[in-house]
Amino acid sequence: MLNNSITRRNVLFGASALTFVSALPAVALTEAGATKLINSVIGQINSVIASGQSEAAMIKQFENIFVRYSDVPTIARYTLGVAARSASASQLRSFTDAFTGYISRKYGKRFREFMGGRLEVQQTKAVKSFYEVKTLAYLPGSAPFDVTFLVSDKSGKDLFFNMFIEGVNLLLTEREEIGAMLDRRGGSIDSLIADLQRAG
Amino acid sequence: MFAVCALGLLTACASPEPQELVADPYEPLNRKVHGLSKGLDTSLIRPAAVTYGTVVPNPVRMGISNVADNLTLPSEALNGLLQGDGELALNSSFRFVINSTFGLAGLLDPASKMGLSNMDTDFGETLHVWGFKEGAYLEVPLMGPSTERDLTGKAIDAVINPVTLVAPLTFTAARRSLNVADRLDTRYRYDETISSTLYESADSYAQAKLLYIQNRRFELGQGAEGADESEIYFDPYEDPYAE
Numbered sequence: 405m406l407n408n409s410i411t412r413r414n415v416l417f418g419a420s421a422l423t424f425v426s427a428l429p430a431v432a433l434t435e436a437g438a439t440k441l442i443n444s445v446i447g448q449i450n451s452v453i454a455s456g457q458s459e460a461a462m463i464k465q466f467e468n469i470f471v472r473y474s475d476v477p478t479i480a481r482y483t484l485g486v487a488a489r490s491a492s493a494s495q496l497r498s499f500t501d502a503f504t505g506y507i508s509r510k511y512g513k514r515f516r517e518f519m520g521g522r523l524e525v526q527q528t529k530a531v532k533s534f535y536e537v538k539t540l541a542y543l544p545g546s547a548p549f550d551v552t553f554l555v556s557d558k559s560g561k562d563l564f565f566n567m568f569i570e571g572v573n574l575l576l577t578e579r580e581e582i583g584a585m586l587d588r589r590g591g592s593i594d595s596l597i598a599d600l601q602r603a604g
Numbered sequence: 605m606f607a608v609c610a611l612g613l614l615t616a617c618a619s620p621e622p623q624e625l626v627a628d629p630y631e632p633l634n635r636k637v638h639g640l641s642k643g644l645d646t647s648l649i650r651p652a653a654v655t656y657g658t659v660v661p662n663p664v665r666m667g668i669s670n671v672a673d674n675l676t677l678p679s680e681a682l683n684g685l686l687q688g689d690g691e692l693a694l695n696s697s698f699r700f701v702i703n704s705t706f707g708l709a710g711l712l713d714p715a716s717k718m719g720l721s722n723m724d725t726d727f728g729e730t731l732h733v734w735g736f737k738e739g740a741y742l743e744v745p746l747m748g749p750s751t752e753r754d755l756t757g758k759a760i761d762a763v764i765n766p767v768t769l770v771a772p773l774t775f776t777a778a779r780r781s782l783n784v785a786d787r788l789d790t791r792y793r794y795d796e797t798i799s800s801t802l803y804e805s806a807d808s809y810a811q812a813k814l815l816y817i818q819n820r821r822f823e824l825g826q827g828a829e830g831a832d833e834s835e836i837y838f839d840p841y842e843d844p845y846a847e
Contacts (some may be wrong), residue, residue, distance in 0.1 A: 413734055416749075442631065461614060478840050478841065479840075481840075482840040499646060510800075513796070513797055513800075514800075516796075517796055517797075531837050532837065532839055533839060533841070534839065536837070538708055543660075545666065547716075547721060548800070550822075554837065556709075556839075556841060558835070558841040559841075565841075567838070568822075570819050570823075571818045571819050571821060571822020571823070572814075572815055572818045572819055572822075575838075576625075576814065576818070577811065577814055577815065577818075580807070580810050580811065580814050581807070581811060584806035584810055585626060585806040586808035587807075588806055600614060603804075
């Protein structure tokens with residue numbers, strides 16, 4: 405009897421939890437939402453490319469786009485790999501800050517190569533728990549190439565967490581590089597953070 | 605030693621360890637070659653590319669590269685046939701005919717404007733289509749990143765290239781110069797990407813390997829070797845500390 409009622413309570417709890425979960429998709433990530441996010445990202449990127457500003461200004465703009473539209477803490481922690489497990493909360497915070505600056509300088513610098521070009525969303529599809537948004541980059545004098553964004557709402561907001569340029573995966577490539585920087589410093593996260601503040 | 609591997613034992617050769625993107629049993633030798641190539645780039649190739657890029661105007665360089673590309677089309681058409689890919693074979697054939705005539709011996713690329721864009725293929729891709737595995741990662745002197753399958757492909761492409769077979773030797777020498785010019789143009793055009801990878805990475809060998817393998821697999825329309833989409837499209841939210 406007792407068992408039965410507990411079971412029933414569990415079932416009821418489970419059912420209400422389900423109701424709660426099924427109520428979520430109203431605010432959860434949709435195909436349209438993912439497309440909208442990437443359209444905003446590329447809209448901003450296109451205007452930076454078109455602005456023809458100085459390198460320093462472009463890097464700053466790129467940092468703003470990166471921080472606003474991507475899940476920087478998740479990206480940073482992923483690139484730190486296993487070392488993230490032993491890092492303290494404050495080390496993780498400093499690493500994330502240093503990583504943000506590093507990525508912005510490293511990729512923001514490259515915006516000059518994209519001058520006169522633009523990105524266009526091609527299609528969005530659901531993959532696992534996230535969305536894949538395929539875009540094409542058109543550059544003067546070269547064939548269009550593929551730039552794909554992965555968008556998730558697991559952080560609580562619709563943000564992109566990975567990017568592929570002609571198949572080259574940002575997360576994987578940066579984890580290898582951060583890993584090499586960490587190895588060079590004998591695994592010291594604090595030295596890595598200091599290096600990152602200058603790198604890129 | 606890897607030449608033996610490359611020439612026929614492809615399937616028996618190394619496959620990547622779990623956690624590893626590509627098998628790299630020759631890493632110590634590869635790293636030596638990488639170091640030498642980097643030295644050569646610093647002392648010779650990059651300066652030559654910068655000179656070529658600054659002295660020769662862009663339209664001329666593009667024309668020269670177009671001629672070089674046009675001469676690879678018969679070989680691409682052949683590879684299209686070998687892959688049983690009719691679209692690829694026809695696309696390359698039509699491109700060759702159109703660009704060789706209306707495109708003034710390939711100087712211009714009217715075929716692209718007619719909707720026949722370059723599809724690009726090689727015998728390495730043919731081997732992939734035939735089911736040969738990628739094999740180990742290789743850094744080849746003067747060629748850069750490759751794999752056992754891609755190096756084998758290059759060697760076979762050089763032998764079966766229809767242009768080489770029908771044209772006299774002097775023509776082949778001229779074609780080599782065009783290819784050198786085309787490569788200098790590429791080195792100049794992508795200088796920021798190439799130089800930052802080579803000279804600003806903490807481990808330029810690891811970065812070059814990663815970039816090459818990922819991009820090559822993407823070109824071949826293939827995920828990680830023998831794996832499905834889920835391995836490339838890993839979810840960092842599932843396990844943020846994933847190794």
